[in-house]
Every structure is written in structure tokens, then in C-alpha cells.
Amino acid sequence: MFGSQAIAAASSASVPDSSAWDEGLDEAQLSAVLHDGPPLIVVAGAGTGKTRTLTSRVARLLERGVDPSRILLLTFTRRAAEDMTARAAALSGGIRPSAGGRRVWGGTFHAVAHRLVSEFSEQLGVATISVIDPSDATDLLDMLRDDHALTGTSTRLPRAATMLDVYSRAVNTDRRVRDVVTTDFPWVDPHVEAVTALLRDYVDRKRQRGLFDFDDLLLAWRALLTEPAIRDVLTNRWDHVLVDEYQDVNRIQVDIVTQLRPGGVGLTVVGDDAQAVYGFRGATSSHLLELADALPQSRLVRLERNFRSRQRLLDLANVVRPGDPRQRLRLHADRAGAGARPRLVRCYDAAEEARTVVDAVLGAVQEGQPLRDQAVLMRAGHHSDLLELELSTRHVPFVKYGGLRFLEAAHVKDFLAALRVTLNQHDELAWFRVLRLHEGIGPARARALLPSVLSDDPDGGLTEVIAAAPARARTALDSTLHNYRHACFSDTASARVTACLAMLRPLLQARYPDAAARLVDLDRLAAAASSAADLVAYVADATLDPPRSTTDQAQPPHLDEDYLTLSTVHSAKGLEWESVHVIHAVDGAFPSDMALGTPDGLEEEQRLFYVALTRARESLSIYTPLRLPHHRRAHDDRHSYALASRFLTDEALATMDIHEVPRPVAPLGGLHAGLPKVARPTLDHLLL
DNA sequence: GTTTCAGCGTTTTTT
DNA sequence: ACGCTGAAAC
Numbered sequence: 001m002f003g004s005q006a007i008a009a010a011s012s013a014s015v016p017d018s019s020a021w022d023e024g025l026d027e028a029q030l031s032a033v034l035h036d037g038p039p040l041i042v043v044a045g046a047g048t049g050k051t052r053t054l055t056s057r058v059a060r061l062l063e064r065g066v067d068p069s070r071i072l073l074l075t076f077t078r079r080a081a082e083d084m085t086a087r088a089a090a091l092s093g094g095i096r097p098s099a100g101g102r103r104v105w106g107g108t109f110h111a112v113a114h115r116l117v118s119e120f121s122e123q124l125g126v127a128t129i130s131v132i133d134p135s136d137a138t139d140l141l142d143m144l145r146d147d148h149a150l151t152g153t154s155t156r157l158p159r160a161a162t163m164l165d166v167y168s169r170a171v172n173t174d175r176r177v178r179d180v181v182t183t184d185f186p187w188v189d190p191h192v193e194a195v196t197a198l199l200r201d202y203v204d205r206k207r208q209r210g211l212f213d214f215d216d217l218l219l220a221w222r223a224l225l226t227e228p229a230i231r232d233v234l235t236n237r238w239d240h241v242l243v244d245e246y247q248d249v250n251r252i253q254v255d256i257v258t259q260l261r262p263g264g265v266g267l268t269v270v271g272d273d274a275q276a277v278y279g280f281r282g283a284t285s286s287h288l289l290e291l292a293d294a295l296p297q298s299r300l301v302r303l304e305r306n307f308r309s310r311q312r313l314l315d316l317a318n319v320v321r322p323g324d325p326r327q328r329l330r331l332h333a334d335r336a337g338a339g340a341r342p343r344l345v346r347c348y349d350a351a352e353e354a355r356t357v358v359d360a361v362l363g364a365v366q367e368g369q370p371l372r373d374q375a376v377l378m379r380a381g382h383h384s385d386l387l388e389l390e391l392s393t394r395h396v397p398f399v400k401y402g403g404l405r406f407l408e409a410a411h412v413k414d415f416l417a418a419l420r421v422t423l424n425q426h427d428e429l430a431w432f433r434v435l436r437l438h439e440g441i442g443p444a445r446a447r448a449l450l451p452s453v454l455s456d457d458p459d460g461g462l463t464e465v466i467a468a469a470p471a472r473a474r475t476a477l478d479s480t481l482h483n484y485r486h487a488c489f490s491d492t493a494s495a496r497v498t499a500c501l502a503m504l505r506p507l508l509q510a511r512y513p514d515a516a517a518r519l520v521d522l523d524r525l526a527a528a529a530s531s532a533a534d535l536v537a538y539v540a541d542a543t544l545d546p547p548r549s550t551t552d553q554a555q556p557p558h559l560d561e562d563y564l565t566l567s568t569v570h571s572a573k574g575l576e577w578e579s580v581h582v583i584h585a586v587d588g589a590f591p592s593d594m595a596l597g598t599p600d601g602l603e604e605e606q607r608l609f610y611v612a613l614t615r616a617r618e619s620l621s622i623y624t625p626l627r628l629p630h631h632r633r634a635h636d637d638r639h640s641y642a643l644a645s646r647f648l649t650d651e652a653l654a655t656m657d658i659h660e661v662p663r664p665v666a667p668l669g670g671l672h673a674g675l676p677k678v679a680r681p682t683l684d685h686l687l688l
Numbered sequence: 689g690t691t692t693c694a695g696c697g698t699t700t701t702t703t
Numbered sequence: 704a705c706g707c708t709g710a711a712a713c
Contacts, residue, residue, distance in 0.1 A: 076702080076703080077702070077703080078702090078703080108703070109703080110702095110703050111703090133703090134703085157707095159697095159698080159706070159707070160706095160707095161706090162698090162699095168703095187699090213703095214702085214703045215703085217703085218703085248702095277701075278701080278702075279701095280700080280701065280702085281701085281702065281703085379700075379701080380700050380701070381700080381701085382700090382704090385704095439690095439691095440689090440690070440691095441689095441690085442689070442690050442691075443690095444689055444690080445689070445690080448689095470689085470690090544703070545703090568700085568701065568702095569701080570700090570701045570702065571701090571702080592699090592700055592701080593699080593700095594699060594700055594701095595700085595701095604701095608701080
């Protein structure tokens with residue numbers, strides 16, 4: 001888990017002096033690291049050492065005696081934050097980034113926003129800050145939907161999640177809900193009236209209860225900065241503000257950054273306009289370019305030498321990289337040896353793609369390349385469905401990043417909800433969830449019970465709850481409330497967590513068929529929670545960065561464990577592996593058919609493809625399964641024949657080696673136990 | 689009111 | 704495969 005964690009602790013002891021901050025930096029990087037005074041803008045292509053430059057700059061500031069707590073290091077994604085703080089900690093090993101117990105401020109925009117919003121909650125007019133994640137928001141919207149009695153209407157309302165997407169996009173792009181619907185969600189149009197009304201209620205209710213969704217955290221931070229007194233406190237708090245991946249910030253974040261460093265003094269940003277891939281959140285690479293205009297005195301440093309990949313790989317990347325061909329930044333490999341040409345692997349369908357990828361991965365393992373040096377990247381989380389199946393049957397350990405995480409972790413949410421009710425009796429969403437865990441209590445009864453539960457007379461209210469409950473839920477509720485009281489009166493975090501577990505155990509056992517596995521998971525979570533210094537902060541951190549459950553728990557538990565990484569391209573941003581496999585490189589998947597409508601959307605897909613290719617150091621394979629299911633439906637055998645991704649132009653193909661995977665012929669008994677092969681229809685033969 | 693089940697529609701990426 | 708909806712059974 002990774003909140004707005006400080007860089008300090010990890011460092012001091014173990015890191016040897018060899019990690020000097022200037023080691024191996026080239027001239028351009030060094031000039032960025034050493035730059036003093038006016039705002040600094042570093043524009044750099046993939047693999048040119050942006051993050052390295054940023055972290056070295058931090059290390060150098062510390063060496064010059066800058067107080068760590070006066071440095072703020074901002075990133076957009078959690079993984080980037082994780083990566084950067086780890087590197088900064090390693091680099092500054094010898095120079096005490098935690099001098100005098102003070103620490104560098106670092107983390108995602110959202111995590112830092114949460115710290116500040118909590119600190120100034122009084123000024124924001126809220127007693128307690130509860131951070132709600134998208135699924136909490138969905139619950140809230142569903143509760144409000146009942147109030148609107150919209151359930152029985154002839155045409156069906158969009159899903160709660162869709163409505164929240166609409167709302168979020170409106171907030172992040174500073175547009176009206178109505179306009180967002182017309183341009184980006186046309187199929188919601190018949191419901192605009194109902195949706196806007198519901199969303200208005202949603203906003204009101206959040207305000208009433210002190211609930212902050214992810215967008216609210218950023219909005220609140222920006223709002224704090226418009227209050228002169230608070231703005232003074234915050235602008236004086238840091239001398240140096242450094243922002244990574246600046247091409248991915250949206251308007252709100254731009255406002256925050258410019259308010260924090262008026263005139264840009266002490267501001268450092270790094271970015272690459274060719275890697276802007278968060279347009280759906282309101283980010284534009286023009287923010288990066290506008291910054292240079294807005295700060296005419298700023299210093300612009302370009303990094304062009306690529307320290308990551310071999311030239312043959314960059315030859316392809318340079319073809320794919322979007323932008324004006326005359327002035328586009330071309331990547332030049334710094335590493336000796338041109339390396340192998342990227343491979344294009346054409347396969348029959350997704351199943352064959354999965355087999356081929358696993359074969360290649362295991363082949364590399366046999367040649368001495370560990371799994372952790374290899375990654376499979378895809379456009380959308382579900383593109384790896386079949387691959388995950390294949391990996392499981394062949395016992396290849398893997399960790400998946402991106403895609404939906406909280407869905408598979410209902411019990412993790414249950415645990416957090418249990419903690420939340422004991423920490424804040426008035427957390428109605430958490431109560432709503434906990435109550436519904438009881439047999440015989442569904443949404444309607446839970447809603448009916450809420451007023452009693454939230455009542456300020458602790459015992460009276462609870463007795464009332466039990467009395468009001470249906471007979472079969474009474475025993476279970478009685479036990480829940482017993483443990484609840486126990487938890488509330490615990491004076492240590494550990495006792496409280498134990499009581500919460502006791503509260504959940506019978507409920508989960510009755511609810512989930514696989515309760516045993518889930519409870520094991522919770523024991524691990526409980527151990528982490530028990531050792532947290534501040535449970536309230538623990539819960540908020542867990543909301544911003546959900547703990548990974550089950551297989552994901554294999555995160556990096558021990559260094560000796562080896563696993564393959566599966567990741568969406570978005571989540572892979574800024575990271576690198578020796579070998580990279582890009583799957584589903586066909587039109588409709590990558591680029592996503594969702595983006596084909598607009599030139600802007602298509603361009604963003606192209607940048608995303610560029611990001612995917614440039615993650616590889618040594619070897620890159622791109623897979624194009626020809627035949628893909630039409631819709632993601634289990635028993636529907638409709639397939640369509642896909643075309644290779646339009647980004648694989650003739651010019652691109654000229655830089656690649658093309659492989660055809662021979663069609664599997666007949667089952668070879670036992671080679672792939674558990675995966676029966678079925679003879680394919682002749683038509684398919686003709687089409688290949 | 690709740691649970692269960694059948695039927696239907698779904699658009700992706702992150703915090 | 705999932706979540707939402709409505710209808711039937713409890």
C-alpha cells in the first residue's frame with residue numbers, strides 16, 4: 001500500500017555510497033539536475049531518464065542542505081509515486097532525506113490532497129473527512145436512485161457507474177454534465193434530466209455527510225488555495241515543487257500547481273507530449289506546452305538520448321511516435337549493439353495468442369531470464385482473460401496491474417466498512433454495507449435501519465435496531481452489535497481490528513462459499529491494520545490505494561519470489577522490462593474501437609501504443625490474434641476477423657521480423673492437460 | 689421485503 | 704461475465 005508516504009524511512013541504513021546522485025548522468029541530465037532559480041521544464045522522450053533526472057535533482061537539493069520537508073514531489077499514478085519515492089530514497093541514501101525527522105512530501109496528487117484536506121478540514125467546514133471510492137459512490141447513487149423512485153420507468157437508467165463517469169468527466173474537464181453527455185455519452189442522452197437531477201443530489205449528499213470522492217479531493221485542494229490565508233500557508237510550506245508526467249495533469253491539477261508556485265519559482269516539471277494518455281480525465285499535453293509560454297523566464301531542457309532500449313527497437317518507436325515528423329524528437333539509443341528487431345507475431349485467435357505468449361515467456365526463463373524481467377501489456381484489463389487462464393493452468397505466477405481491482409475483493413471492502421463504522425458511527429455508507437451482510441437484510445431493510453444505527457443514543461439506538469430487525473437476522477445482528485461495541489471501546493488499534501474481524505467472521509462465512517480463503521486474506525489485512533499508527537489514516541490510504549487481495553497479494557512479498565507482470569499500458573507507464581509482449585494489437589482492441597470515432601481519440605491511442613513499445617529494453621513482441629470474440633459473451637460464438645492494428649503501418653512493419661504461428665493441428669495428448677482442443681471449422685482454414 | 693433466477697445490455701484507460 | 708431489472712416464491 002502506498003499513500004502519501006514519505007521517502008525517508010526506507011533509506012538511511014542499507015544504501016551504499018555508490019548510489020551517488022550524479023553517477024552516470026549525461027550532460028543534458030546534469031544541467032537539469034543542477035539548474036537553479038527559474039522554473040525548469042524538462043521535455044524528454046521515453047527512456048531518456050526523466051524520473052532519474054527528477055530524483056537526482058531531489059537528491060542534489062538535499063545535499064545542498066535543503067530541508068526535506070520543503071520539497072514536494074507529485075505524480076499522477078500510484079505506481080509512478082511508488083517508483084519515484086523508492087528511487088529518491090535509494091539515491092539520497094547517503095544524505096539523510098529525513099534530517100531532523102523531517103521528510104520529503106511525496107505521492108500522488110490525490111494522496112497529498114487527502115493529507116491537506118484533512119489538515120484543513122475545519123476551514124472546509126467539515127468535521128470529518130471520509131474518502132469514498134468509486135464503489136462507495138455507486139452505493140450512494142443507488143440509495144439516491146431509490147429516493148427518486150426511478151426504478152419503474154419504461155426506459156432504463158444508465159448504470160450508476162456510467163453516471164459517475166459522466167460526472168467525473170464533467171468535473172475534470174470543467175464542462176456541464178449536459179454537454180459531456182451530448183459529446184461523450186450520447187446513449188445517456190434520453191436520460192439527461194434524471195441523470196443531472198440525481199447527480200445534483202449526489203453532490204448535496206456528499207456535502208452534507210463530509211464525503212469526498214476522488215475528484216473532490218483535488219477540487220478541495222484547489223479550493224483551499226483560493227482562500228488567501230491558507231494559500232499563504234501552503235505556498236510558504238514548500239520551496240521546491242516537482243511534478244512528474246506533467247503531460248498527464250488536467251486543468252484542476254494545473255491550477256493547483258500554478259497556485260502553489262506563483263510565477264513558477266522553485267517549480268520543476270518533466271513530461272513528454274508524445275506520452276499523454278489521460279485525455280479521458282481532462283489531461284492535455286497542451287498543458288505542458290502552455291506552461292513554457294506562461295513562464296517565459298523558464299529554462300527548457302530536452303533529453304534525447306535513450307538509455308533504455310536498443311536502436312532496432314527505437315527504430316520502430318520512432319515510426320510510431322506521433323507528432324509533426326519534421327520536428328519530432330527522435331530517440332537515439334545510447335546502448336551499444338543494435339539488438340534484435342521487434343517481432344510481429346500473427347496468431348489465429350486469442351487462445352493461441354495466450355499459448356504462444358506463455359511459450360515465449362517460459363522459453364526465456366529457460367534461457368535464464370527471470371519472470372520479473374518480462375511483462376505482458378494490453379490496452380484493456382480484460383484483454384488478458386484467456387492469458388490468465390493459460391498462465392494458471394501452466395502454473396506460471398503472475399501479478400496483474402490495472403483493470404478492475406475492487407470487484408474481486410468484496411471481503412476487503414467488507415473489512416474496511418467494518419473498521420469505518422467503529423471509527424465513525426455516522427458513516428452511513430459503511431453501515432449500509434455492514435448491515436446488508438446479514439441474512440434477511442437487503443437494501444430496503446438496511447435503509448430502514450440506518451436512522452437507528454446513526455442515532456446518537458448509542459445503546460438505545462442499537463437496541464432499537466435489533467428490535468426492528470426481522471426475526472432471522474436478530475441473532476446475527478445481536479452478535480454484530482456486541483462486537484461493534486467491543487470495537488468502539490477498544491483503546492488499541494490491534495484490539496479494535498480484532499473485534500472487527502470477530503464481527504465479520506460469521507457474516508462472511510454465511511455469505512461467501514469461499515469464505516475460508518477470504519478470511520485468510522483478512523488475517524493478513526488485519527495484521528497490517530493493527531500495526532498502523534493511525535487507523536483513520538490507514539482506512540483512507542486503503543481507499544486511495546486498495547490493498548490487493550488473493551493473487552495480487554503476491555505483490556513483492558519476498559525478493560526470491562519470481563512472477564510475470566501483466567499490466568494495462570496505462571499502469572505500465574514509466575516502467576520498463578527486458579522483454580515486453582504487447583497482446584491484442586488489432587484494430588478495435590488496440591486502438592480501442594471506443595476511440596476510433598474522433599481524431600483526438602485515435603491520436604491518444606497512438607501515443608498509448610508508443611508508450612507500450614518503449615517499455616522494452618531488450619526484446620519486444622507484438623501479437624495480432626486474427627479472430628476475436630465479437631462480444632464478451634460466454635456462449636456466444638460470434639467472432640469477427642480483426643485487422644492488425646492500424647499503427648502497424650508498412651513503415652513500421654519494415655522495422656520488424658514477422659512470424660506466423662503455425663495453426664495447432666491435432667491434440668498432442670497431455671501436452672496441455674486440462675485444455676481440450678476442439679477441431680476448428682473448415683471455414684477458418686480458408687480464411688487463414 | 690428478501691432471495692433467487694432468467695433476461696438483457698454492456699462499451700476502456702486512473703485516482 | 705457482470706450488473707441491473709422484474710417477476711415469482713418464500
